[in-house]
Amino acid sequence: MTVVDHRGETVRAQRATVNGVRLHYRIAGDGDPVLLLHGVPKTSYYWRKVLPHLTPRHTVVMPDMRGLGDSEHAESGYDMATIADDFAALMAHLGHERYRVVGEDWGAAAAYQLAARHSEHVVQLVYQEMILSGFGLEDYSFLTAENVASYVWLWHINFYAVPEFPEMLIAGHEREYFSYFIKHEAQDATAIGEDAIDEYVRCYSSPGGLRAMANIYRATLTDAAQNREAAKTPLPMPVLAVASDPFIGADNARVCREVATDVTTVSFPYGHQLAEECPDDLAAAYLDFFSGGTP
Structure with missing residues (x-):
């Protein structure tokens, strides 16, 4: 996908082997570096509407992301x-010593x-739409009346944790599954174009794609222990x-106030897929925040 x-110039895709894994990435623009990290079940294509603003x-x-x-x-x-x-190894490979990081969903957890x-390298952090494992994510997965009624019931956390079954049940139905999943989390489902669905289905249908996605969720309890340990030192x-x-x-x-001391907040009347639903407003919030910090 372009x-x-x-x-209006096409951003060329590149690859680099870092930390023992071959990552696919795009790089564009000039100035202080910003690292954009997507969530699940998405890819870096998720940021395409935000990128031109930055x-x-x-x-x-x-x-x-790996996998x-x-x-x-x-x-x-x-x-x-x-x-x-x-990601730290990728930024070092690209020669970026100090940079800003924006993450959404599982990209925010990363x-x-x-x-x-790697706090010595991160100038500012944008943490978007995620509950950290160990800080409440597991609670959202419980089968409770409140969770079901809220439409923020994260049942899939437990589903993906089961070995092998998610891959078996989703395979062959990727378009139906991911189209529903992504649009269900949006306030304006029409904001999710078919180009995005095509890209995500292409990637998650590729050999090993579903397994890699599920493995992110299968590490949830490991993440919880890592996050609780990391939070003993607040982010600087x-x-x-x-x-x-x-x-x-x-x-x-x-969550941010439980792991950091210098926290500014902003919220939008849109759904979970903010970069799809309100990219102009979202990018403006990023740039306003960035203007207050220099590498």
Whole structure:
């Protein structure tokens, strides 16, 4: 799928082997570097509408997470600490010593571990629409009347944790499954174009794609232990907590305040897929936050 910068020029895809895994990424723009980290079940294509707002002022790096998109479907290493080390190694490979990190959904979980493990390199953190394992994510997965009624019941956390069955049941039905899943989490389902669905179905249908996705969830308890340990030392950099009012909402800021001391918040009246639903407003919030910090 084509991704363009603010000039309308196609952003060329590249690959690099770092931390023992071959990552696929795009890089565009000029200026202080920003690392954009996507969630699940998405790829770096998720950021295509936000990217042109950032490239006039920043060098933007958009990788596919280990096992997802066109990155290598590695056999192991799906805990967020290892994935954070992947991204730190990629930025070092590209020559970026100090950079800003934006993560959404599982990309936010990886961004937190990156900021905690490599704080000397992270200038600012944008933490968007995620509950950290060990800080309430598991509670969202419980079968309770409140969770079901909220439409934020994360039943899939437990489903994906079961060995082999998710792969067997989803295979052959990727379009129906992922189209429903992604649009269900949006306030405006029409904001999710067929181009995005095509891209996600292509990637998650590839050999090992479903297994890699499920392995991220199978590491949830490992992540919880890692996050609780990391949180013993609060993040030293400024954090922008970005939330969807109807989805993660106030819990997004609550998590950030439990792991960091300098937290600013912003929320939007859209669904979980903010970069799809309100990319202009979202990018404006990022740039406003970035203007308050220099590498």
